[in-house]
Amino acid sequence: MPTPTDAAGTQPEAAASFSPSDTPVIKFVDVEKRFGDNIVLKDLNFEVAQGERVTLIGPSGSGKTTILRLVMTLEELTGGYIYIDGQPLTHENRDGKRVPVSKKDQKKLRTRIGMVFQQFNLFPNMTVLENIIEAPIHVLGQSKKDAIAKAHSLLEQVGLPDKADSHPSSLSGGQQQRVAIARALAMDPEILLLDEVTSALDPEVVDDVLNILRQVADTTNVTMLIVTHEMGFARDVSHKVMMFDGGHVVEEGHPDKIFTNPEQERTRKFLSAVLGH
Amino acid sequence: MEFFEDWPQYFEVAINWSDRLLAGLWTTVQLTLFGGILAFLIAVTLGLLAGSPNRWMRIPARILIEFFRGISLVVLLFWLMFVLPQIWMRNPDLPLRDLVYNTFLLGVIALGLNYGAYGAEAVRASLTTVASGQWEATTALSMSWPHKMRRVIFPQAWALMLPSLSNLWIHLLKGSAIAYIMPFVSDFTAELNQLRRPTDIWFSHAFIGLVVYFILALILTLFMQTLEARAKHKLGRGPSLKEILSPAPKAIPSEAPATARNTESTNMAGPGAPAKSPSEGGAR
Numbered sequence: 001m002p003t004p005t006d007a008a009g010t011q012p013e014a015a016a017s018f019s020p021s022d023t024p025v026i027k028f029v030d031v032e033k034r035f036g037d038n039i040v041l042k043d044l045n046f047e048v049a050q051g052e053r054v055t056l057i058g059p060s061g062s063g064k065t066t067i068l069r070l071v072m073t074l075e076e077l078t079g080g081y082i083y084i085d086g087q088p089l090t091h092e093n094r095d096g097k098r099v100p101v102s103k104k105d106q107k108k109l110r111t112r113i114g115m116v117f118q119q120f121n122l123f124p125n126m127t128v129l130e131n132i133i134e135a136p137i138h139v140l141g142q143s144k145k146d147a148i149a150k151a152h153s154l155l156e157q158v159g160l161p162d163k164a165d166s167h168p169s170s171l172s173g174g175q176q177q178r179v180a181i182a183r184a185l186a187m188d189p190e191i192l193l194l195d196e197v198t199s200a201l202d203p204e205v206v207d208d209v210l211n212i213l214r215q216v217a218d219t220t221n222v223t224m225l226i227v228t229h230e231m232g233f234a235r236d237v238s239h240k241v242m243m244f245d246g247g248h249v250v251e252e253g254h255p256d257k258i259f260t261n262p263e264q265e266r267t268r269k270f271l272s273a274v275l276g277h
Numbered sequence: 278m279e280f281f282e283d284w285p286q287y288f289e290v291a292i293n294w295s296d297r298l299l300a301g302l303w304t305t306v307q308l309t310l311f312g313g314i315l316a317f318l319i320a321v322t323l324g325l326l327a328g329s330p331n332r333w334m335r336i337p338a339r340i341l342i343e344f345f346r347g348i349s350l351v352v353l354l355f356w357l358m359f360v361l362p363q364i365w366m367r368n369p370d371l372p373l374r375d376l377v378y379n380t381f382l383l384g385v386i387a388l389g390l391n392y393g394a395y396g397a398e399a400v401r402a403s404l405t406t407v408a409s410g411q412w413e414a415t416t417a418l419s420m421s422w423p424h425k426m427r428r429v430i431f432p433q434a435w436a437l438m439l440p441s442l443s444n445l446w447i448h449l450l451k452g453s454a455i456a457y458i459m460p461f462v463s464d465f466t467a468e469l470n471q472l473r474r475p476t477d478i479w480f481s482h483a484f485i486g487l488v489v490y491f492i493l494a495l496i497l498t499l500f501m502q503t504l505e506a507r508a509k510h511k512l513g514r515g516p517s518l519k520e521i522l523s524p525a526p527k528a529i530p531s532e533a534p535a536t537a538r539n540t541e542s543t544n545m546a547g548p549g550a551p552a553k554s555p556s557e558g559g560a561r
Contacts, residue, residue, distance in 0.1 A: 072417055074416055107419055110416075113417075114418075115413075115417040121410040121411060123414070124514075126428075134418070139421075168513065
Protein backbone atom coordinates (compact mmCIF):
# COMPACT_ATOMS: atom_id res chain seq x y z
CA MET A 1 0.00 0.00 0.00
CA PRO A 2 1.60 3.29 -1.04
CA THR A 3 1.92 5.82 1.70
CA PRO A 4 3.70 9.17 1.55
CA THR A 5 6.83 7.43 2.83
CA ASP A 6 6.56 4.77 0.14
CA ALA A 7 6.13 7.46 -2.45
CA ALA A 8 9.31 9.06 -1.21
CA GLY A 9 11.21 5.98 -2.28
CA THR A 10 9.83 5.79 -5.81
CA GLN A 11 8.95 9.40 -6.54
CA PRO A 12 11.52 11.77 -5.11
CA GLU A 13 9.82 14.77 -6.74
CA ALA A 14 6.51 14.02 -5.16
CA ALA A 15 8.06 13.52 -1.79
CA ALA A 16 10.01 16.74 -1.96
CA SER A 17 6.90 18.68 -2.87
CA PHE A 18 5.14 17.66 0.31
CA SER A 19 7.24 20.08 2.27
CA PRO A 20 5.04 22.94 3.47
CA SER A 21 7.22 25.65 1.93
CA ASP A 22 6.08 24.72 -1.58
CA THR A 23 3.12 26.38 -3.20
CA PRO A 24 0.17 24.01 -2.97
CA VAL A 25 -1.23 22.85 -6.31
CA ILE A 26 -4.78 23.38 -5.12
CA LYS A 27 -5.69 25.78 -2.36
CA PHE A 28 -9.21 26.57 -1.15
CA VAL A 29 -9.56 29.77 0.86
CA ASP A 30 -12.88 30.45 2.62
CA VAL A 31 -14.71 28.78 -0.23
CA GLU A 32 -18.46 29.12 -0.22
CA LYS A 33 -20.82 27.59 -2.74
CA ARG A 34 -24.52 28.12 -2.72
CA PHE A 35 -27.24 27.09 -5.13
CA GLY A 36 -29.85 29.76 -4.52
CA ASP A 37 -30.54 29.66 -0.81
CA ASN A 38 -28.99 26.25 -0.41
CA ILE A 39 -25.49 26.54 1.00
CA VAL A 40 -23.49 23.49 -0.09
CA LEU A 41 -20.03 24.54 1.06
CA LYS A 42 -19.12 27.13 3.64
CA ASP A 43 -15.80 28.46 4.91
CA LEU A 44 -13.92 25.61 3.32
CA ASN A 45 -10.13 25.75 3.58
CA PHE A 46 -7.74 23.07 2.46
CA GLU A 47 -4.59 22.53 0.42
CA VAL A 48 -3.37 19.80 -1.86
CA ALA A 49 0.35 19.50 -2.48
CA GLN A 50 1.91 18.56 -5.78
CA GLY A 51 1.66 14.84 -6.46
CA GLU A 52 -0.61 14.37 -3.51
CA ARG A 53 -3.66 12.15 -3.91
CA VAL A 54 -6.60 13.20 -1.81
CA THR A 55 -9.84 11.29 -1.53
CA LEU A 56 -13.04 13.00 -0.45
CA ILE A 57 -15.51 10.72 1.30
CA GLY A 58 -18.83 11.34 2.93
CA PRO A 59 -22.56 10.88 2.45
CA SER A 60 -24.16 12.07 -0.79
CA GLY A 61 -25.08 15.72 -0.73
CA SER A 62 -22.09 16.54 1.45
CA GLY A 63 -20.54 18.67 -1.32
CA LYS A 64 -17.71 16.37 -2.44
CA THR A 65 -18.57 16.45 -6.12
CA THR A 66 -19.22 20.17 -5.92
CA ILE A 67 -15.60 20.64 -4.85
CA LEU A 68 -14.36 18.86 -7.97
CA ARG A 69 -16.77 20.80 -10.15
CA LEU A 70 -15.56 24.07 -8.66
CA VAL A 71 -11.95 23.17 -9.46
CA MET A 72 -12.98 22.30 -13.03
CA THR A 73 -14.91 25.62 -13.27
CA LEU A 74 -18.12 23.73 -14.02
CA GLU A 75 -19.80 25.55 -11.16
CA GLU A 76 -19.58 29.20 -10.35
CA LEU A 77 -17.77 29.97 -7.12
CA THR A 78 -20.07 32.11 -4.99
CA GLY A 79 -17.58 33.04 -2.30
CA GLY A 80 -13.91 32.75 -1.37
CA TYR A 81 -10.97 31.87 -3.57
CA ILE A 82 -9.47 28.84 -5.27
CA TYR A 83 -5.78 28.93 -6.20
CA ILE A 84 -4.14 26.59 -8.68
CA ASP A 85 -0.34 26.66 -8.41
CA GLY A 86 -0.75 29.85 -6.43
CA GLN A 87 -2.74 31.63 -9.12
CA PRO A 88 -6.39 32.56 -8.64
CA LEU A 89 -8.72 30.34 -10.67
CA THR A 90 -11.95 32.29 -10.71
CA HIS A 91 -11.61 35.40 -8.53
CA GLU A 92 -8.73 37.24 -6.98
CA ASN A 93 -8.42 39.37 -3.91
CA ARG A 94 -7.41 42.84 -5.08
CA ASP A 95 -7.14 45.24 -2.13
CA GLY A 96 -9.82 43.34 -0.26
CA LYS A 97 -12.14 43.34 -3.27
CA ARG A 98 -13.19 40.08 -4.88
CA VAL A 99 -12.71 40.52 -8.63
CA PRO A 100 -13.09 37.89 -11.35
CA VAL A 101 -9.96 36.83 -13.21
CA SER A 102 -9.70 37.15 -16.98
CA LYS A 103 -11.06 34.33 -19.13
CA LYS A 104 -7.65 33.99 -20.69
CA ASP A 105 -5.87 33.43 -17.38
CA GLN A 106 -8.57 31.01 -16.33
CA LYS A 107 -8.24 29.02 -19.52
CA LYS A 108 -4.48 28.80 -19.10
CA LEU A 109 -4.91 27.35 -15.63
CA ARG A 110 -7.73 25.07 -16.69
CA THR A 111 -5.62 23.27 -19.29
CA ARG A 112 -3.59 21.91 -16.35
CA ILE A 113 -6.69 20.25 -14.92
CA GLY A 114 -8.32 17.11 -16.26
CA MET A 115 -11.50 15.41 -15.16
CA VAL A 116 -13.06 11.97 -15.51
CA PHE A 117 -16.82 11.90 -15.04
CA GLN A 118 -19.22 9.38 -13.58
CA GLN A 119 -21.08 9.21 -16.90
CA PHE A 120 -17.90 9.08 -19.07
CA ASN A 121 -19.20 11.86 -21.38
CA LEU A 122 -17.37 10.67 -24.46
CA PHE A 123 -18.33 12.55 -27.60
CA PRO A 124 -20.70 10.23 -29.51
CA ASN A 125 -20.02 11.94 -32.84
CA MET A 126 -16.35 10.97 -32.78
CA THR A 127 -14.41 7.73 -32.77
CA VAL A 128 -12.37 6.71 -29.74
CA LEU A 129 -9.19 8.06 -31.32
CA GLU A 130 -10.86 11.35 -32.31
CA ASN A 131 -12.17 11.72 -28.76
CA ILE A 132 -8.64 11.44 -27.42
CA ILE A 133 -6.77 13.62 -29.93
CA GLU A 134 -9.35 16.41 -30.34
CA ALA A 135 -8.26 18.61 -27.45
CA PRO A 136 -4.48 17.90 -27.58
CA ILE A 137 -4.47 19.04 -31.22
CA HIS A 138 -6.89 21.95 -31.10
CA VAL A 139 -6.38 23.18 -27.54
CA LEU A 140 -2.73 22.38 -26.80
CA GLY A 141 -1.62 22.73 -30.41
CA GLN A 142 0.11 19.37 -30.64
CA SER A 143 0.83 17.98 -34.09
CA LYS A 144 -1.65 15.42 -35.31
CA LYS A 145 1.09 12.82 -35.64
CA ASP A 146 2.27 13.25 -32.05
CA ALA A 147 -1.26 13.28 -30.70
CA ILE A 148 -2.16 10.07 -32.52
CA ALA A 149 1.02 8.32 -31.34
CA LYS A 150 0.31 9.36 -27.77
CA ALA A 151 -3.35 8.30 -28.07
CA HIS A 152 -2.33 4.83 -29.20
CA SER A 153 0.08 4.42 -26.31
CA LEU A 154 -2.60 5.60 -23.88
CA LEU A 155 -5.11 3.16 -25.36
CA GLU A 156 -2.51 0.46 -24.84
CA GLN A 157 -2.13 1.60 -21.26
CA VAL A 158 -5.87 1.37 -20.57
CA GLY A 159 -6.05 -2.02 -22.26
CA LEU A 160 -7.95 -1.02 -25.40
CA PRO A 161 -5.31 -1.00 -28.15
CA ASP A 162 -7.72 -2.26 -30.81
CA LYS A 163 -10.59 0.15 -30.15
CA ALA A 164 -9.13 3.32 -31.70
CA ASP A 165 -11.59 3.37 -34.59
CA SER A 166 -14.63 2.22 -32.65
CA HIS A 167 -17.50 4.52 -31.82
CA PRO A 168 -18.21 5.10 -28.13
CA SER A 169 -21.73 3.69 -28.52
CA SER A 170 -20.27 0.30 -29.45
CA LEU A 171 -18.23 0.09 -26.23
CA SER A 172 -19.31 -1.19 -22.83
CA GLY A 173 -19.47 1.18 -19.89
CA GLY A 174 -16.14 -0.01 -18.52
CA GLN A 175 -14.48 0.43 -21.90
CA GLN A 176 -15.97 3.90 -22.31
CA GLN A 177 -14.66 4.92 -18.92
CA ARG A 178 -11.19 3.66 -19.82
CA VAL A 179 -11.30 5.75 -22.99
CA ALA A 180 -12.39 8.72 -20.89
CA ILE A 181 -9.36 8.20 -18.65
CA ALA A 182 -7.11 8.07 -21.72
CA ARG A 183 -8.75 11.25 -23.04
CA ALA A 184 -8.09 13.09 -19.79
CA LEU A 185 -4.49 11.84 -19.61
CA ALA A 186 -3.82 12.87 -23.22
CA MET A 187 -3.94 16.48 -22.01
CA ASP A 188 -1.01 15.79 -19.64
CA PRO A 189 -2.90 17.22 -16.68
CA GLU A 190 -1.11 18.34 -13.58
CA ILE A 191 -4.30 17.72 -11.63
CA LEU A 192 -6.70 14.87 -12.31
CA LEU A 193 -10.19 15.03 -10.87
CA LEU A 194 -11.98 11.69 -10.55
CA ASP A 195 -15.70 12.08 -9.93
CA GLU A 196 -17.23 8.75 -8.84
CA VAL A 197 -15.71 7.19 -11.92
CA THR A 198 -16.91 3.67 -11.11
CA SER A 199 -20.41 4.47 -9.83
CA ALA A 200 -22.08 3.92 -13.22
CA LEU A 201 -20.23 0.69 -13.97
CA ASP A 202 -21.18 -2.93 -13.63
CA PRO A 203 -19.56 -4.41 -10.52
CA GLU A 204 -17.39 -6.84 -12.46
CA VAL A 205 -15.61 -4.13 -14.46
CA VAL A 206 -15.06 -1.77 -11.54
CA ASP A 207 -11.74 -3.41 -10.67
CA ASP A 208 -10.43 -3.08 -14.25
CA VAL A 209 -10.96 0.66 -14.15
CA LEU A 210 -9.58 1.03 -10.62
CA ASN A 211 -6.47 -0.97 -11.52
CA ILE A 212 -5.77 1.39 -14.42
CA LEU A 213 -6.08 4.34 -12.05
CA ARG A 214 -3.81 2.63 -9.50
CA GLN A 215 -1.28 2.22 -12.27
CA VAL A 216 -1.59 5.90 -13.23
CA ALA A 217 -1.12 6.80 -9.58
CA ASP A 218 1.98 4.59 -9.31
CA THR A 219 3.66 5.68 -12.53
CA THR A 220 2.96 9.41 -12.70
CA ASN A 221 3.25 12.39 -10.45
CA VAL A 222 -0.20 13.71 -11.21
CA THR A 223 -2.07 15.30 -8.34
CA MET A 224 -5.41 13.61 -7.80
CA LEU A 225 -8.59 14.76 -6.18
CA ILE A 226 -10.87 11.76 -5.92
CA VAL A 227 -14.51 11.31 -5.02
CA THR A 228 -15.37 7.63 -4.69
CA HIS A 229 -17.42 5.13 -2.81
CA GLU A 230 -14.76 2.46 -3.36
CA MET A 231 -13.13 2.56 0.05
CA GLY A 232 -10.52 -0.09 -0.80
CA PHE A 233 -9.33 2.00 -3.72
CA ALA A 234 -9.35 5.16 -1.61
CA ARG A 235 -7.21 3.44 0.97
CA ASP A 236 -4.78 2.12 -1.64
CA VAL A 237 -4.09 5.22 -3.63
CA SER A 238 -4.63 8.21 -1.36
CA HIS A 239 -2.11 10.07 0.73
CA LYS A 240 -4.90 11.80 2.55
CA VAL A 241 -8.60 11.20 3.13
CA MET A 242 -11.03 13.97 3.93
CA MET A 243 -14.37 13.11 5.47
CA PHE A 244 -17.14 15.57 4.56
CA ASP A 245 -20.55 16.10 6.00
CA GLY A 246 -22.88 19.03 5.41
CA GLY A 247 -20.26 21.00 3.52
CA HIS A 248 -17.69 20.78 6.29
CA VAL A 249 -14.56 18.72 6.77
CA VAL A 250 -15.41 16.44 9.67
CA GLU A 251 -12.03 14.76 9.81
CA GLU A 252 -8.95 14.36 7.66
CA GLY A 253 -5.85 12.28 7.84
CA HIS A 254 -3.85 9.37 6.52
CA PRO A 255 -6.12 6.68 5.05
CA ASP A 256 -4.82 4.04 7.46
CA LYS A 257 -5.88 6.15 10.38
CA ILE A 258 -9.23 7.27 8.95
CA PHE A 259 -10.24 3.80 7.89
CA THR A 260 -9.02 1.89 10.96
CA ASN A 261 -9.23 4.33 13.80
CA PRO A 262 -11.29 7.44 13.01
CA GLU A 263 -11.52 10.03 15.75
CA GLN A 264 -14.96 11.32 14.93
CA GLU A 265 -18.14 9.44 15.62
CA ARG A 266 -19.58 10.78 12.32
CA THR A 267 -16.75 9.21 10.33
CA ARG A 268 -17.11 5.92 12.19
CA LYS A 269 -20.84 5.84 11.43
CA PHE A 270 -20.33 6.63 7.77
CA LEU A 271 -17.60 4.04 7.31
CA SER A 272 -19.52 1.30 9.03
CA ALA A 273 -22.48 2.09 6.75
CA VAL A 274 -20.47 1.97 3.52
CA LEU A 275 -18.21 -0.89 4.54
CA GLY A 276 -21.16 -2.87 5.87
CA HIS A 277 -19.63 -3.57 9.27
CA MET B 278 -74.16 14.74 -64.91
CA GLU B 279 -72.07 17.07 -66.93
CA PHE B 280 -69.06 16.76 -64.66
CA PHE B 281 -68.65 13.03 -65.08
CA GLU B 282 -69.17 13.20 -68.84
CA ASP B 283 -66.56 15.86 -69.18
CA TRP B 284 -64.01 14.58 -66.73
CA PRO B 285 -61.46 13.33 -69.27
CA GLN B 286 -61.34 16.84 -70.61
CA TYR B 287 -60.87 18.23 -67.13
CA PHE B 288 -57.80 16.19 -66.63
CA GLU B 289 -56.26 16.83 -70.02
CA VAL B 290 -54.56 19.83 -68.55
CA ALA B 291 -52.76 17.56 -66.13
CA ILE B 292 -50.72 16.31 -69.08
CA ASN B 293 -50.89 19.47 -71.09
CA TRP B 294 -48.77 21.78 -68.95
CA SER B 295 -48.25 25.24 -70.23
CA ASP B 296 -44.83 26.87 -70.18
CA ARG B 297 -46.14 29.42 -67.77
CA LEU B 298 -47.17 26.77 -65.31
CA LEU B 299 -43.71 25.24 -65.55
CA ALA B 300 -42.11 28.64 -65.07
CA GLY B 301 -44.31 29.15 -62.04
CA LEU B 302 -43.27 25.81 -60.64
CA TRP B 303 -39.63 26.76 -61.15
CA THR B 304 -40.18 30.04 -59.30
CA THR B 305 -41.76 28.17 -56.39
CA VAL B 306 -38.83 25.76 -56.29
CA GLN B 307 -36.37 28.65 -56.31
CA LEU B 308 -38.24 30.53 -53.58
CA THR B 309 -38.27 27.36 -51.48
CA LEU B 310 -34.59 26.63 -52.02
CA PHE B 311 -33.18 30.14 -51.60
CA GLY B 312 -35.69 31.03 -48.90
CA GLY B 313 -34.84 27.77 -47.12
CA ILE B 314 -31.10 28.38 -47.31
CA LEU B 315 -31.46 31.94 -46.03
CA ALA B 316 -33.84 30.79 -43.29
CA PHE B 317 -31.35 28.11 -42.26
CA LEU B 318 -28.47 30.57 -42.04
CA ILE B 319 -30.60 33.00 -40.03
CA ALA B 320 -31.87 30.18 -37.81
CA VAL B 321 -28.37 28.93 -36.98
CA THR B 322 -26.98 32.42 -36.38
CA LEU B 323 -29.86 33.64 -34.22
CA GLY B 324 -30.20 30.25 -32.53
CA LEU B 325 -26.54 30.21 -31.48
CA LEU B 326 -26.70 33.82 -30.29
CA ALA B 327 -29.95 33.22 -28.40
CA GLY B 328 -28.31 30.28 -26.61
CA SER B 329 -25.23 32.29 -25.70
CA PRO B 330 -24.45 32.87 -22.04
CA ASN B 331 -23.49 36.45 -22.95
CA ARG B 332 -26.51 38.71 -22.57
CA TRP B 333 -25.22 41.25 -25.11
CA MET B 334 -25.53 38.55 -27.72
CA ARG B 335 -28.59 36.83 -26.32
CA ILE B 336 -30.94 39.78 -25.86
CA PRO B 337 -30.65 41.30 -29.36
CA ALA B 338 -31.07 37.83 -30.85
CA ARG B 339 -34.17 37.26 -28.75
CA ILE B 340 -35.66 40.56 -29.88
CA LEU B 341 -35.08 39.73 -33.54
CA ILE B 342 -36.51 36.24 -33.12
CA GLU B 343 -39.64 37.45 -31.35
CA PHE B 344 -40.14 40.27 -33.85
CA PHE B 345 -39.85 38.25 -37.05
CA ARG B 346 -41.70 35.32 -35.55
CA GLY B 347 -44.51 37.54 -34.43
CA ILE B 348 -45.18 39.55 -37.57
CA SER B 349 -47.35 38.21 -40.37
CA LEU B 350 -45.55 37.04 -43.48
CA VAL B 351 -48.10 38.83 -45.66
CA VAL B 352 -47.64 42.11 -43.82
CA LEU B 353 -43.85 41.71 -44.00
CA LEU B 354 -44.14 41.18 -47.76
CA PHE B 355 -46.34 44.23 -48.13
CA TRP B 356 -43.75 46.29 -46.31
CA LEU B 357 -40.90 45.01 -48.42
CA MET B 358 -42.81 45.21 -51.71
CA PHE B 359 -44.78 48.41 -51.39
CA VAL B 360 -43.46 50.52 -48.52
CA LEU B 361 -39.71 50.07 -48.83
CA PRO B 362 -39.54 51.02 -52.55
CA GLN B 363 -41.30 54.31 -51.80
CA ILE B 364 -38.25 55.46 -49.89
CA TRP B 365 -36.15 54.86 -52.96
CA MET B 366 -38.78 56.45 -55.21
CA ARG B 367 -38.51 59.66 -53.24
CA ASN B 368 -34.74 59.50 -52.97
CA PRO B 369 -33.55 58.09 -56.29
CA ASP B 370 -29.92 58.59 -55.31
CA LEU B 371 -29.95 56.02 -52.52
CA PRO B 372 -27.75 52.99 -53.14
CA LEU B 373 -28.98 49.42 -53.53
CA ARG B 374 -31.83 50.58 -55.74
CA ASP B 375 -31.72 47.44 -57.83
CA LEU B 376 -31.98 45.23 -54.78
CA VAL B 377 -35.01 47.05 -53.45
CA TYR B 378 -36.79 46.74 -56.80
CA ASN B 379 -35.94 43.06 -57.11
CA THR B 380 -39.18 41.61 -55.82
CA PHE B 381 -38.00 38.00 -56.10
CA LEU B 382 -35.07 38.77 -53.81
CA LEU B 383 -37.36 40.58 -51.38
CA GLY B 384 -39.62 37.52 -51.38
CA VAL B 385 -36.66 35.31 -50.50
CA ILE B 386 -35.65 37.70 -47.72
CA ALA B 387 -39.18 37.80 -46.29
CA LEU B 388 -39.42 34.00 -46.27
CA GLY B 389 -35.92 33.70 -44.84
CA LEU B 390 -36.57 36.16 -42.00
CA ASN B 391 -39.95 34.78 -41.06
CA TYR B 392 -39.08 31.09 -41.10
CA GLY B 393 -35.51 31.73 -39.94
CA ALA B 394 -36.91 33.21 -36.73
CA TYR B 395 -38.96 30.06 -36.17
CA GLY B 396 -35.95 27.92 -37.00
CA ALA B 397 -33.79 29.85 -34.53
CA GLU B 398 -36.01 28.56 -31.74
CA ALA B 399 -35.56 25.01 -33.02
CA VAL B 400 -31.78 25.49 -33.13
CA ARG B 401 -31.61 27.03 -29.67
CA ALA B 402 -33.86 24.37 -28.17
CA SER B 403 -31.83 21.51 -29.68
CA LEU B 404 -28.62 23.01 -28.34
CA THR B 405 -30.02 22.99 -24.81
CA THR B 406 -31.14 19.39 -25.29
CA VAL B 407 -27.58 18.15 -25.81
CA ALA B 408 -26.68 16.39 -22.56
CA SER B 409 -25.10 18.69 -19.99
CA GLY B 410 -22.32 16.12 -19.57
CA GLN B 411 -21.19 16.86 -23.12
CA TRP B 412 -20.85 20.56 -22.35
CA GLU B 413 -18.97 19.71 -19.16
CA ALA B 414 -16.59 17.39 -20.97
CA THR B 415 -15.73 20.17 -23.44
CA THR B 416 -15.04 22.53 -20.54
CA ALA B 417 -12.89 19.89 -18.84
CA LEU B 418 -10.86 19.71 -22.06
CA SER B 419 -10.58 23.53 -22.16
CA MET B 420 -12.20 23.81 -25.56
CA SER B 421 -13.08 27.33 -26.67
CA TRP B 422 -16.74 28.16 -27.32
CA PRO B 423 -16.51 28.10 -31.14
CA HIS B 424 -14.49 24.91 -30.97
CA LYS B 425 -16.87 22.99 -28.71
CA MET B 426 -19.85 24.27 -30.67
CA ARG B 427 -18.45 23.26 -34.05
CA ARG B 428 -16.97 19.92 -33.13
CA VAL B 429 -19.08 18.56 -30.28
CA ILE B 430 -22.32 20.33 -29.46
CA PHE B 431 -23.68 21.34 -32.86
CA PRO B 432 -23.12 17.94 -34.50
CA GLN B 433 -25.19 16.38 -31.72
CA ALA B 434 -27.86 19.09 -31.77
CA TRP B 435 -28.01 18.75 -35.56
CA ALA B 436 -29.72 15.35 -35.34
CA LEU B 437 -32.21 16.81 -32.87
CA MET B 438 -33.05 19.94 -34.84
CA LEU B 439 -33.52 18.30 -38.24
CA PRO B 440 -37.13 17.15 -37.70
CA SER B 441 -38.16 20.67 -36.69
CA LEU B 442 -36.23 22.26 -39.55
CA SER B 443 -37.78 19.77 -41.94
CA ASN B 444 -41.24 20.81 -40.78
CA LEU B 445 -40.39 24.46 -41.18
CA TRP B 446 -39.03 23.98 -44.66
CA ILE B 447 -42.32 22.41 -45.72
CA HIS B 448 -44.14 25.32 -44.13
CA LEU B 449 -41.87 27.63 -46.09
CA LEU B 450 -42.65 25.81 -49.33
CA LYS B 451 -46.34 26.29 -48.76
CA GLY B 452 -45.77 29.80 -47.42
CA SER B 453 -44.05 30.66 -50.70
CA ALA B 454 -47.50 30.57 -52.31
CA ILE B 455 -47.97 33.97 -50.71
CA ALA B 456 -45.67 35.17 -53.48
CA TYR B 457 -48.74 35.48 -55.66
CA ILE B 458 -49.31 38.89 -54.12
CA MET B 459 -45.82 39.98 -55.21
CA PRO B 460 -45.47 42.12 -58.32
CA PHE B 461 -43.28 40.67 -61.10
CA VAL B 462 -42.98 37.30 -59.36
CA SER B 463 -45.26 34.57 -60.63
CA ASP B 464 -44.94 31.44 -58.62
CA PHE B 465 -46.85 28.25 -59.15
CA THR B 466 -49.91 29.38 -57.25
CA ALA B 467 -49.97 32.69 -59.08
CA GLU B 468 -49.88 30.90 -62.42
CA LEU B 469 -52.65 28.54 -61.38
CA ASN B 470 -54.69 31.52 -60.35
CA GLN B 471 -54.04 33.16 -63.71
CA LEU B 472 -55.26 30.05 -65.47
CA ARG B 473 -58.46 30.07 -63.49
CA ARG B 474 -59.64 33.28 -65.08
CA PRO B 475 -59.88 32.44 -68.79
CA THR B 476 -60.68 28.76 -68.41
CA ASP B 477 -63.51 26.78 -66.94
CA ILE B 478 -61.30 23.88 -65.90
CA TRP B 479 -60.38 25.30 -62.53
CA PHE B 480 -61.14 21.99 -60.85
CA SER B 481 -58.26 20.19 -62.51
CA HIS B 482 -55.91 23.10 -61.96
CA ALA B 483 -56.74 23.12 -58.30
CA PHE B 484 -56.15 19.41 -58.32
CA ILE B 485 -52.73 19.86 -59.92
CA GLY B 486 -51.93 22.47 -57.30
CA LEU B 487 -52.76 20.00 -54.59
CA VAL B 488 -50.66 17.22 -56.05
CA VAL B 489 -47.66 19.35 -57.00
CA TYR B 490 -47.27 20.93 -53.55
CA PHE B 491 -47.68 17.52 -52.01
CA ILE B 492 -44.95 16.03 -54.20
CA LEU B 493 -42.60 18.93 -53.51
CA ALA B 494 -43.19 18.54 -49.77
CA LEU B 495 -42.58 14.81 -50.06
CA ILE B 496 -39.24 15.42 -51.77
CA LEU B 497 -38.21 17.82 -48.98
CA THR B 498 -39.29 15.33 -46.34
CA LEU B 499 -37.34 12.48 -47.90
CA PHE B 500 -34.26 14.67 -48.27
CA MET B 501 -34.44 15.79 -44.64
CA GLN B 502 -35.04 12.25 -43.39
CA THR B 503 -31.94 11.17 -45.25
CA LEU B 504 -29.97 13.90 -43.50
CA GLU B 505 -31.43 12.87 -40.18
CA ALA B 506 -30.61 9.19 -40.63
CA ARG B 507 -27.07 10.17 -41.56
CA ALA B 508 -26.76 12.46 -38.53
CA LYS B 509 -28.07 9.78 -36.19
CA HIS B 510 -25.75 7.17 -37.60
CA LYS B 511 -22.81 9.50 -36.98
CA LEU B 512 -23.84 9.67 -33.34
CA GLY B 513 -23.85 5.87 -33.19
CA ARG B 514 -27.64 5.68 -33.12
CA GLY B 515 -29.40 3.87 -35.93
CA PRO B 516 -28.14 2.25 -39.10
CA SER B 517 -26.08 3.85 -41.84
CA LEU B 518 -27.73 5.05 -45.04
CA LYS B 519 -26.19 2.13 -46.85
CA GLU B 520 -27.88 -0.28 -44.46
CA ILE B 521 -31.22 1.51 -44.76
CA LEU B 522 -31.14 1.47 -48.55
CA SER B 523 -29.84 -2.06 -48.94
CA PRO B 524 -32.55 -4.45 -50.17
CA ALA B 525 -31.70 -7.14 -47.64
CA PRO B 526 -32.58 -5.72 -44.23
CA LYS B 527 -30.63 -8.34 -42.31
CA ALA B 528 -28.15 -5.86 -40.90
CA ILE B 529 -30.90 -3.83 -39.25
CA PRO B 530 -33.07 -6.12 -37.21
CA SER B 531 -34.71 -3.72 -34.80
CA GLU B 532 -33.08 -0.35 -35.06
CA ALA B 533 -34.37 0.77 -38.47
CA PRO B 534 -38.08 0.70 -37.68
CA ALA B 535 -37.32 2.34 -34.37
CA THR B 536 -35.54 5.16 -36.17
CA ALA B 537 -38.40 5.57 -38.61
CA ARG B 538 -40.96 5.75 -35.81
CA ASN B 539 -38.81 8.19 -34.01
CA THR B 540 -38.58 10.46 -37.02
CA GLU B 541 -42.31 10.54 -37.45
CA SER B 542 -43.11 11.23 -33.86
CA THR B 543 -40.57 14.03 -33.60
CA ASN B 544 -41.81 15.47 -36.87
CA MET B 545 -45.24 15.75 -35.43
CA ALA B 546 -43.89 17.54 -32.41
CA GLY B 547 -43.17 20.41 -34.76
CA PRO B 548 -41.27 23.63 -34.26
CA GLY B 549 -43.26 24.81 -31.30
CA ALA B 550 -42.76 21.65 -29.30
CA PRO B 551 -41.05 22.38 -26.01
CA ALA B 552 -37.52 21.10 -25.83
CA LYS B 553 -36.52 18.75 -23.11
CA SER B 554 -34.74 20.81 -20.53
CA PRO B 555 -31.16 19.77 -19.89
CA SER B 556 -30.65 17.88 -16.70
CA GLU B 557 -29.79 20.27 -13.96
CA GLY B 558 -26.34 19.98 -12.50
CA GLY B 559 -27.02 20.47 -8.85
CA ALA B 560 -25.09 19.81 -5.72
CA ARG B 561 -23.87 16.31 -5.33
